[in-house]
Amino acid sequence: MTHMKIAVAGADGRMGRMLVDAVDAAPDAVLAGALGLAGTPAIGQLLGQSGVKIEAELAAGLAGADYLIDFTRPEGTLRHLEYCAAHGIKLIIGTTGFDDAGKAAIAAAAEKTAIMFAPNMSVGVNVTLKLLELAAKSLSEGYDIEIIEAHHRHKVDAPSGTALKMGEVIADALGRDLKECAVYGREGVTGERDPSTIGFATIRGGDIIGDHTVLFAGTGERIEISHKSSSRASYANGALRACRFLADKATGLYDMQDVLSLKD
Ligand SMILES: NC(=O)C1=CN([C@@H]2O[C@H](COP(=O)(O)OP(=O)(O)OC[C@H]3O[C@@H](n4cnc5c(N)ncnc54)[C@H](OP(=O)(O)O)[C@@H]3O)[C@@H](O)[C@H]2O)C=CC1
């Protein structure tokens, strides 16, 4: 069997460590490289069954890799993106918090190499996105929509990438533009709720891995659609599925809905 040669960026991070374990456990993959942030204690550590060293230099960390799984920070991913596009390394991006320019750079790089980019790689969240599309279409009148997310105290971006994706899916289903209808938190005398808005609320604390609830609040009833993560393994397993999906793709930008055949 040919093994997928996979490198992991941010290899010493919460997701990086989970991804190294998932690659080691996969029968069809081998850990072929690891990247860390220059000047940090992670550099030089040996990882996984094969004892791969965490490197700061992209050329050293990616020398033997056909895939890079990247769950880092937007500035790190954008640096890795350039290298992967230039060297034909397929990229699986889980990092969240990109601005429009960052997203455009990812789309442009996908003309040179195959990229899977998704704010949440768990099967459950991606099925939830489909449920939200259906719910939004059926509850388009008379229901106020609020998205509530909770994460651990170390998370640096808000709202979560998943919450924003949920907002986009709902806004698209309703023919609205999320940029125009999103309300990020409320304070003071806000006035009555505008029914055309989609509200976001963010909770940060402890070791919550990732909870998302969308509330459709009507008159005399409310519907809540929730997903709760109890392990980061679901994200890591999704990233491996994405590698398998990209195996026969040379270029193109894909998301988890493509990987899971959830697109109409
Ligand atoms: N798509 C999905 O399914 C999921 C996405 N995520 C996203 O993944 C990202 C990482 O999350 P998590 O693992 O919890 O975060 P961590 O902070 O635990 O890990 C981030 C890793 O990236 C490294 N890093 C930080 N800045 C840079 C940089 N500029 N260049 C290269 N490497 C860098 C960190 O190094 P150091 O520690 O030395 O600073 C660390 O190793 C977040 O954006 C998060 O939202 C998380 C879970 C699931």
Ligand SMILES: O=C(O)C1=N[C@H](C(=O)O)C[C@H](O)C1
């Ligand atoms: O930072 C995290 O932990 C997570 N980030 C992703 C997001 O921003 O949606 C996915 C998941 O919720 C965990």
